[in-house]
Amino acid sequence: MINFEYIRASSVKAAVEALAKNPTGGFIAGGTNLIDLMKRGVTAPTRLIDINNLPLKQVEETSAGLHIGALAINSEVSANDLVKNNYPLLSMAFAAGASAQLRNMATVGGNMMQKTRCSYFYDTAMPCNKRQPGSGCGALQGHNRMHAIFGASDKCIAVHPSDMCVALAALNATVTVSGPKGERKILFTDFHRLPGDKPELDNTLQKGEIITGVIIPKNTFNKNHYLKIRDRASYAFALISVAAALEVSGDTIKKASLAMGGVAHKPWRLTEAEKFLVGKTATKENFSKAADLAIKGAKGYGHNNFKLKMAPIAIVEALMIATGIA
Amino acid sequence: MDNNCKNEGRRDFLKKSTALAALAVASPALVKAGENDEKIAALFEKIPLNIEVNGKAFSLSVEPRTTLLDFIREQLHLFGTKKGCDYGQCGACTVHVDGERINSCLSLAVMNEGKKITTIEGLANGEELHPMQKAFIKHDGFQCGYCTPGQIMSAVACINEGHANSRDEVREFMSGNICRCGAYPNIVDAIMQTKKEGSTHD
Numbered sequence: 001m002i003n004f005e006y007i008r009a010s011s012v013k014a015a016v017e018a019l020a021k022n023p024t025g026g027f028i029a030g031g032t033n034l035i036d037l038m039k040r041g042v043t044a045p046t047r048l049i050d051i052n053n054l055p056l057k058q059v060e061e062t063s064a065g066l067h068i069g070a071l072a073i074n075s076e077v078s079a080n081d082l083v084k085n086n087y088p089l090l091s092m093a094f095a096a097g098a099s100a101q102l103r104n105m106a107t108v109g110g111n112m113m114q115k116t117r118c119s120y121f122y123d124t125a126m127p128c129n130k131r132q133p134g135s136g137c138g139a140l141q142g143h144n145r146m147h148a149i150f151g152a153s154d155k156c157i158a159v160h161p162s163d164m165c166v167a168l169a170a171l172n173a174t175v176t177v178s179g180p181k182g183e184r185k186i187l188f189t190d191f192h193r194l195p196g197d198k199p200e201l202d203n204t205l206q207k208g209e210i211i212t213g214v215i216i217p218k219n220t221f222n223k224n225h226y227l228k229i230r231d232r233a234s235y236a237f238a239l240i241s242v243a244a245a246l247e248v249s250g251d252t253i254k255k256a257s258l259a260m261g262g263v264a265h266k267p268w269r270l271t272e273a274e275k276f277l278v279g280k281t282a283t284k285e286n287f288s289k290a291a292d293l294a295i296k297g298a299k300g301y302g303h304n305n306f307k308l309k310m311a312p313i314a315i316v317e318a319l320m321i322a323t324g325i326a
Numbered sequence: 327m328d329n330n331c332k333n334e335g336r337r338d339f340l341k342k343s344t345a346l347a348a349l350a351v352a353s354p355a356l357v358k359a360g361e362n363d364e365k366i367a368a369l370f371e372k373i374p375l376n377i378e379v380n381g382k383a384f385s386l387s388v389e390p391r392t393t394l395l396d397f398i399r400e401q402l403h404l405f406g407t408k409k410g411c412d413y414g415q416c417g418a419c420t421v422h423v424d425g426e427r428i429n430s431c432l433s434l435a436v437m438n439e440g441k442k443i444t445t446i447e448g449l450a451n452g453e454e455l456h457p458m459q460k461a462f463i464k465h466d467g468f469q470c471g472y473c474t475p476g477q478i479m480s481a482v483a484c485i486n487e488g489h490a491n492s493r494d495e496v497r498e499f500m501s502g503n504i505c506r507c508g509a510y511p512n513i514v515d516a517i518m519q520t521k522k523e524g525s526t527h528d
């Protein structure tokens with residue numbers, strides 16, 4: 001790892017200023033993604049601003065919903081009674097991520113900002129437009145088993161690897177950020193972006209901005225499930241994951257929110273399937289129709305063609321478990 | 327070991343001699359330029375670190391890039407904590423920070439200012455092994471033993487967190503510790519027994 005200047009920030013303002021003074025620097029929170037990437041030479045910040053002392057660890061419910069600070073630790077949010085009881089989808093998604101040790105280190109902000117696990121991005125000897133714009137995409141014609149089936153471009157077919165983010169997208173969360181120009185809010189579904197011609201940009205956070213937290217509107221979904229399919233039973237990134245949240249009254253679906261992980265450069269909302277489900281009864285047949293709508297336009301790149309078959313099955317399964325039919 | 331550990335490890339020595347070699351072959355222009363001299367000095371700048379490890383307070387200085395794992399092994403010469411992958415993928419480097427298990431390979435030493443670290447060396451009470459250590463021996467919870475310090479540190483935390491209520495739960499919450507020898511069934515036996523017999527606090 002190339003050495004760097006290390007400073008501890010004592011306030012959000014100080015952190016933002018410290019970064020402004022050294023634009024080739026970066027923030028460090030849990031370190032679980034950044035230190036990995038620095039060891040491999042994928043990134044080499046010249047200054048690290050340790051933000052772990054910032055007062056952004058709260059998990060609290062207000063009339064507007066649930067506020068989670070950017071430095072709240074993944075394992076603590078997952079185990080928080082408020083989250084477990086009122087936002088079970090989020091608790092399940094956290095618990096499905098990484099390992100017990102990593103969840104004790106990883107923060108909510110760091111989790112949002114984590115990089116893709118595409119092996120071409122990680123291997124500095126390989127072409128990768130995300131790591132080195134213009135060098136090409138190694139995955140397009142290469143080993144692309146883990147890669148996107150939705151929203152990819154000919155510049156990049158990487159996926160965002162987070163579990164937490166899939167749940168936050170389904171729960172209509174908002175991200176709060178602070179920067180040199182002040183504070184602003186970003187809809188969670190607008191936070192991550194599709195690769196297009198600029199795969200080097202993972203999200204819409206502006207240079208110099210810091211994430212301060214997320215706000216989740218009061219949860220009215222009474223049927224929730226986070227389904228994660230991976231190569232081993234635990235401690236592996238998702239091949240496909242589905243966050244399913246329904247508001248069901250009697251047998252009728254009043255509200256539906258569905259998002260998938262492991263399939264796109266951002267958590268992928270299944271808006272067509274959601275629209276279809278509203279007003280329908282919760283049956284396997286309806287879930288299957290919704291799943292067929294959800295995967296319209298999906299495209300495989302060879303090794304990941306299996307995801308085209310797996311995706312609709314996973315959607316139905318998640319909805320069946322959420323509603324207790326399965 | 328004294329609190330101000332100044333012993334120069336073989337690796338420290340190698341690191342420094344590589345740096346000196348790099349300077350020796352650098353072009354004269356580079357060595358002359360004052361600005362570059364400053365840059366080289368900055369690369370080696372160490373910062374103070376106050377940390378408690380296994381109940382002992384240390385005040386040392388470390389390079390910012392030193393991981394907690396390398397600090398424990400190479401500066402404190404506590405070699406029980408193992409480096410398996412160095413990328414957060416195997417759990418061999420598991421230690422407790424303020425009682426919580428983490429992967430010490432993905433934490434910088436300087437991020438642990440003022441923290442209390444427990445390593446495998448800090449688990450026994452004098453000559454008396456920790457119940458989890460005894461259970462691993464009794465149940466043959468290892469073969470080559472490389473993953474074992476990490477497994478034991480993780481297992482103690484797993485019970486303290488309340489995540490050892492069934493064999494399935496233990497498997498899920500111990501998934502961050504890989505054992506290439508495949509001693510998993512015996513590891514689960516050891517944890518279930520320790521859990522049954524009572525408290526496991528550090």
Ligand SMILES: Cc1cc2nc3c(=O)[nH]c(=O)nc-3n(C[C@H](O)[C@H](O)[C@H](O)COP(=O)(O)OP(=O)(O)OC[C@H]3O[C@@H](n4cnc5c(N)ncnc54)[C@H](O)[C@@H]3O)c2cc1C
Pocket residue numbers: 026027028029030031032033034035036051070071096097098099102105106107108109110111112113114161162163164209210211212235236237238413414415
């Ligand atoms: C072996 C392994 C397995 C894993 N498996 C999974 C998995 O199954 N599912 C999953 O979801 N994740 C998984 N992860 C990823 C893990 O969740 C992330 O590494 C973690 O969430 C990152 O959080 P952090 O606080 O450690 O971030 P850091 O590593 O500290 O930072 C990551 C990035 O975020 C930036 N950053 C951090 N905080 C802020 C902030 N407040 N504002 C702006 N920028 C910020 C940093 O500058 C850096 O660029 C795994 C990781 C490993 C190593």
Ligand code: FES
Pocket residue numbers: 408409410411412413414415416417418419420429430431432
């Ligand atoms: S050495 Fe830290 S997880 Fe493998």
Ligand code: FES
Pocket residue numbers: 467468469470471472473474504505506507508509
């Ligand atoms: S005992 Fe050999 S790796 Fe676990």
